[in-house]
Amino acid sequence: MKALAIDSAVPCISLAACNQQKKASVTLDIGMRQSEKLIPAIEYVLEQVDLQPSDLEFIALSGGPGSFTGLRLGFAAAKGLQLSTGCPVYSIPTLEAQALPYSCWPGVVVSAIDAKKDRFYVQFFSNGKKQSEPMDAEIEEIVQTIGSQEALIVGPDSLVLHNRLKAQDNNLRLHRLPDLSSSITDALFSMAQKAYERQEAQLEPYQGPIYLRKSEAEENQL
Numbered sequence: 001m002k003a004l005a006i007d008s009a010v011p012c013i014s015l016a017a018c019n020q021q022k023k024a025s026v027t028l029d030i031g032m033r034q035s036e037k038l039i040p041a042i043e044y045v046l047e048q049v050d051l052q053p054s055d056l057e058f059i060a061l062s063g064g065p066g067s068f069t070g071l072r073l074g075f076a077a078a079k080g081l082q083l084s085t086g087c088p089v090y091s092i093p094t095l096e097a098q099a100l101p102y103s104c105w106p107g108v109v110v111s112a113i114d115a116k117k118d119r120f121y122v123q124f125f126s127n128g129k130k131q132s133e134p135m136d137a138e139i140e141e142i143v144q145t146i147g148s149q150e151a152l153i154v155g156p157d158s159l160v161l162h163n164r165l166k167a168q169d170n171n172l173r174l175h176r177l178p179d180l181s182s183s184i185t186d187a188l189f190s191m192a193q194k195a196y197e198r199q200e201a202q203l204e205p206y207q208g209p210i211y212l213r214k215s216e217a218e219e220n221q222l
Contacts, residue, residue, distance in 0.1 A: 001193055002057045004042065004081070005185040008074030009066025009094040009209075010113060010156045013038065016185035017045035019055075024048035025182055038073055042081075056087040060192030061203065062184065063091035064210035065121040065134055066113050071209035079205065088202035090192040093210060095123035095134050098155045100187040102177075103128030107150035110142070114157035121212060122161075136212040139168050146172060155179065 007014040013034055016025035024045045028037055046053065061078045064071050078089045095111040102109045102125075109125040119138055124131040124145060132145070143165060150173040153162045158176045165172055195202075 001189065002051060002055050003060060003189055003192065004046065004051075004056055005060040005062075005188040005192070006042070006074045006078055007062035007094070007097075007184045007188060008034070008038070008070040009062045009064055011067060011070065012156060013041075013070060013074075014182075014185050015041050015045050016182070016189070017042075017049045017051055018189060019049035019051050022049040025185055034070065035073055038077055042077060053081055053087070054085050056081070056085065058192055058196045058202075059087055059089045060185075060188035061089055061091050062094045062097060062188060064094055065115070065136070065212045066094050066209075068211070075209055078203070082203070083205075088196065090195045090200070091203045091207065091209075092188050092191045093134070094184075095121065095155070096125075096130070097184055097187040097191060099123070099125045100128075100190065101183045102152055102154055105152045107152060107173075108146065110146065110151050110153050110161070112153060112155045112157055112161045114160050115213070120157070120161055134210065134212060139164050143169050143172065146174075149173070150175070152176065 001018050003018050005016045012027055012029040014027050026041050026045055028034055059078050082089045099109045099111040111123050113121040115121045119136055122137050122142055123134045153176040156179045162174055162176045
C-alpha cells in the first residue's frame with residue numbers, strides 16, 4: 001500500500017503516509033496556522049517514507065462531520081493532489097473511522113466530536129455495525145439513546161462527552177479510552193484500502209464534506 005491519510009475534521013489535524021512496511025505520521029495542533037502548515041506536513045510525511053505524490057495509490061480523507069474550516073482545508077489539499085496526479089480520493093465518514101478500532105466492544109460504541117453550542121456530533125455502533133446515522137445531538141438526546149446500555153465513548157472529544165453525560169445522569173454505564181491520533185489514520189487507511197480494492201467510486205470534484213448543520217456564516221445570513 002502506498003497511501004496518504006488526512007484527518008482534518010477536528011482541530012488537531014492528523015496525517016500519515018504509508019509505503020508498504022514504512023509509515024510516518026504527524027499531528028498539527030496549532031490553531032489558525034493549520035492552513036499554512038498542512039501542505040508542508042503532507043510533503044514531510046511523504047518524504048519520510050520515500051514517496052512522491054505521483055507514487056500514491058490512493059488518498060484516505062476524513063470526510064466529516066467536524067470542523068467546517070478543517071474539513072475544507074483537508075478536502076482542498078486532497079483534491080489538489082487528485083487533480084495533479086490522478087490519484088483516487090476516498091472520503092471516509094469520520095465517526096465511522098473513529099469507531100472502527102473498537103468494533104469488538106461488546107456494548108454500544110458512541111463515536112463523538114464536540115460540535116460546540118452544547119451539542120455533539122455522535123453516531124452509535126454495535127459489533128462494528130451502525131446503529132444510527134450521524135447526529136447533531138444535545139446531551140439529553142444522547143443520554144436517552146444510550147439508556148441502560150454499557151457504552152464506550154470514543155473520539156478526540158470522548159472525555160468532554162463522558163463528563164457531560166455523567167453530569168447529566170450519573171447512573172449511565174460509561175467507559176472511555178485515551179484517544180490516539182494514529183488510530184484514526186490507521187482506520188482511514190483500512191477503510192480506504194477496501195474501497196480501492198473493490199474499485200468503489202472515488203470522491204468526485206463536486207463532492208464536499210459531510211455537514212450536519214449550517215456553518216456559522218450561513219446561519220448569520222438567515
